[in-house]
Amino acid sequence: MLAVGPMNRCIGLLIVTTLLPSCLRDNPGGPEPEPDASPPPPPDGAQPGDCIAVDVRARKTVVVSGTVVDFATGAPVAGATVDITTGWDTAVPAFPSPACPLIATLTSGPDGKFGPASVLAGSILDPSIMLFEVHGADRANTASDNRTCPDSTCTLDHTIAAPSAALAATWRTQLAAGGMTDAATNGLIAYLYKNTDQSPAAGVTGQLNEVFPSSSRDLKVGSEVRYLADDRTTVAGTSQRTTTASGVALIGFDAVESASFIAGRRSTETWQPTGCFDEPGWIFLEDRTVSP
DSSP states (O other), rough: OOOOOOGGGHHHHHHHHHHHHTTTTOOOOOOOTTTTTOOOOOOOOOOOOTOOHHHTTOOEEEEEEEEETTTTTBBBSSSOOEEEOOOSSSSSSOOOOOOOOEEEEEETTTTSSSEEEEEOOOOOSSSEOOOOEEEEEEEEEEEEEEOSSSEEEEEEEEEEOOOOOOHHHHHHHHHHHHTTTTTSSSSEOOOOOOOOTSSBSSEEEEEETTTTTTTEEOOOOOTTEEOOOTTSSSOOOOOOOOOTTOOOOEOOOOOSSSEEEEEEETTTTTEEEEEEETTTTOEEEEEOOOOO
């Protein structure tokens, strides 16, 4: 849920400075660092230097809870592992390194619910952005984020609609066959476009927003985006150029990137750019309501 706008200037600055490869997706050729500009690698087993420090974590306490549901049916998913950390606050890639300590690991119950649990979730961002990573229970690796409040104590309830491993594998096969070359392994973004009443928005053209230079272009159907059919499971053919009644676009890029800014348009309506992780092997969930 990383949006670009007046309230998110600090986050925009972070993305500009730390996610430069993604921002330069269509503008390669930037200056290369000097060979000795990078610090030496840490000793084997050492924690990366960009992990959030303990004293920073202690700045905010969040009582976190949520529900894991099936992406296609909405039915609760029991026994899923939910790893909890923060996102967008470490160096490239901004998706947290597996070597960084997790804030918490919870398990969904028979009703799909996890928590509540009180966790320390301070970040170099204020407010911090909580990242939920779901795996196990026949789920594809699925990540989703949500912003915490600006206060030092918060409550946050978050729902993650995780596709089954079998459904995700089917998507990846169909995407690759339709021209998304690296869909089998690269990160995918499942982006839900919503109307003002929060219903799925049909007829939306997915867009990629570029930072350097600032511009927006339509995503390329086949190689960069496919749209899910009304049932939220079937990948529509490449002749489908906009969202269906499902409102969902499946987005992926051939080059491995850290993150992308995804937007949308429908006639005179717009969906503002929102930061989405491109993390190999993961499906990142995002949603955005049409601008007023």
